[in-house]
Amino acid sequence: MARLVMKFGGTSVANLDRIRNVAAHVKREVDEGHEVAVVVSAMSGKTNELVAWCKDADTLHDMREYDAVVASGELVTAGLLAIALQKEGIAARSWQGWQIPILTDDAHGSARIMDIDGTALSEGFSKHKQVAVIAGFQGIHAESGRVTTLGRGGSDTSAVAIAAAIKADRCDIYTDVDGVYTTDPRIVPKARRLERVAFEEMLEMASLGAKVLQVRSVELAMVHKVKTFVRSSFDDPADPKPGTLICDEEDILEQQVVTGIAYSKDEAQITLRRVADKPGVAAAIFVPLADANINVDMIIQVVSDDAKTTDLTFTVPAAEYDRARTILEKAKNEIGFADLHGANGVVKVSAIGIGMRSHAGVAAKAFKALADKGINIRAITTSEIKFSVLIDAEYTELAVRTLHTLYGLDKP
Numbered sequence: 001m002a003r004l005v006m007k008f009g010g011t012s013v014a015n016l017d018r019i020r021n022v023a024a025h026v027k028r029e030v031d032e033g034h035e036v037a038v039v040v041s042a043m044s045g046k047t048n049e050l051v052a053w054c055k056d057a058d059t060l061h062d063m064r065e066y067d068a069v070v071a072s073g074e075l076v077t078a079g080l081l082a083i084a085l086q087k088e089g090i091a092a093r094s095w096q097g098w099q100i101p102i103l104t105d106d107a108h109g110s111a112r113i114m115d116i117d118g119t120a121l122s123e124g125f126s127k128h129k130q131v132a133v134i135a136g137f138q139g140i141h142a143e144s145g146r147v148t149t150l151g152r153g154g155s156d157t158s159a160v161a162i163a164a165a166i167k168a169d170r171c172d173i174y175t176d177v178d179g180v181y182t183t184d185p186r187i188v189p190k191a192r193r194l195e196r197v198a199f200e201e202m203l204e205m206a207s208l209g210a211k212v213l214q215v216r217s218v219e220l221a222m223v224h225k226v227k228t229f230v231r232s233s234f235d236d237p238a239d240p241k242p243g244t245l246i247c248d249e250e251d252i253l254e255q256q257v258v259t260g261i262a263y264s265k266d267e268a269q270i271t272l273r274r275v276a277d278k279p280g281v282a283a284a285i286f287v288p289l290a291d292a293n294i295n296v297d298m299i300i301q302v303v304s305d306d307a308k309t310t311d312l313t314f315t316v317p318a319a320e321y322d323r324a325r326t327i328l329e330k331a332k333n334e335i336g337f338a339d340l341h342g343a344n345g346v347v348k349v350s351a352i353g354i355g356m357r358s359h360a361g362v363a364a365k366a367f368k369a370l371a372d373k374g375i376n377i378r379a380i381t382t383s384e385i386k387f388s389v390l391i392d393a394e395y396t397e398l399a400v401r402t403l404h405t406l407y408g409l410d411k412p
């Protein structure tokens with residue numbers, strides 16, 4: 001007998017038929033004699049709808065009430081799946097985040113899990129032989145007693161955190177693709193499914209835009225050594241495939257130089273022209289942005305002709321673009337720049353691979369390949385196991401496909 005966490009995302013619980021299909025996957029594991037905790041997302045599209053309603057009600061809404069609203073999507077699917085399981089003769093009950101409880105901090109809208117008490121869930125297994133159906137994406141801030149949510153895609157994190165808390169033998173993330181691919185299979189049909197991917201690489205892929213797993217779920221899996229698979233809920237419940245295992249890099253036999261290509265459309269570029277070239281200027285620009293919790297990513301500084309001033313280009317999340325502009329315009333006198341240029345239609349394309357640690361010239365090859373396709377690079381960043389280029393959004397697919405082919409990732 002093993003203890004399992006099975007997580008089902010939005011498309012996998014999109015309607016009652018899909019929920020019945022999820023029940024069949026759960027039944028298979030229960031029939032094998034396993035103890036099962038299921039984590040569910042809201043039906044696909046539901047969270048978007050709830051978020052839009054909050055914005056509609058008031059653009060500057062109270063984030064505590066935002067959480068109260070958006071957490072509701074998962075409550076519905078948890079209850080419905082418990083009913084579907086009971087109909088199959090399986091003992092099951094639903095759990096809302098606060099009932100377990102899943103304790104978080106009070107960063108409403110993107111709260112972090114602080115602690116999960118696994119006692120009640122474990123008792124449900126031992127005393128009641130009951131499947132636990134848990135609403136993902138949510139928790140409670142103990143001190144204020146308010147419901148919180150974990151940020152978009154947060155049910156992945158709920159699942160891995162629960163797996164760690166109840167010491168599950170495995171955490172299966174069921175989704176609408178049958179594993180982690182070399183890049184998003186929806187934009188590159190030649191993408192290949194990976195048997196295994198290293199935690200570090202998955203972490204980079206997720207933070208650089210591969211939405212298949214929320215970044216924090218990968219961090220937790222890595223820290224708590226949770227054996228995590230990404231697999232498909234569209235497989236025949238009687239004959240499922242194992243999917244992709246996220247594992248330590250030592251457990252991967254054949255390591256490629258580049259493992260995957262990711263892209264992120266959530267970027268915006270800001271350029272400050274003719275900034276004084278003197279000590280303290282970078283601080284004058286970036287400290288106010290940091291104080292406003294705006295993440296600055298790529299930074300490029302160019303010395304201009306007169307040697308007294310410089311141009312500074314950097315990127316911020318697209319959602320923070322307007323706020324960043326306002327803050328900089330306000331601080332214009334202290335910073336001292338001639339003018340501010342911004343671009344919203346930019347995309348960051350990244351290549352990720354542990355093999356880059358030991359191979360030189362990996363990024364240089366990409367710059368040439370992109371140039372050959374006439375793609376202009378606006379900014380570049382590199383680190384130990386990845387590099388990223390910022391390009392115009394219209395070239396996204398071409399750039400992703402070009403790099404995918406360049407590094408030999410296309411399926412034969």
Ligand code: ADP
Pocket residue numbers: 008009010011012041153174175176177179180181182183184185186205209210211212213260
């Ligand atoms: P869920 O609702 O199950 O959480 P998501 O939509 O959050 O599903 O994540 C699955 C999607 O992630 C896939 O449909 C796919 O388009 C996208 N995706 C992006 N990059 C990758 C990748 N490298 N491998 C697999 N899927 C990816």
Ligand code: ASP
Pocket residue numbers: 009010041042047048073136137151152153154155156
């Ligand atoms: N329903 C939430 C979202 O759409 C959480 C999740 O699906 O993981 O972001």
Ligand code: MG
Pocket residue numbers: 009153156211212213214
């Ligand atoms: Mg998701």
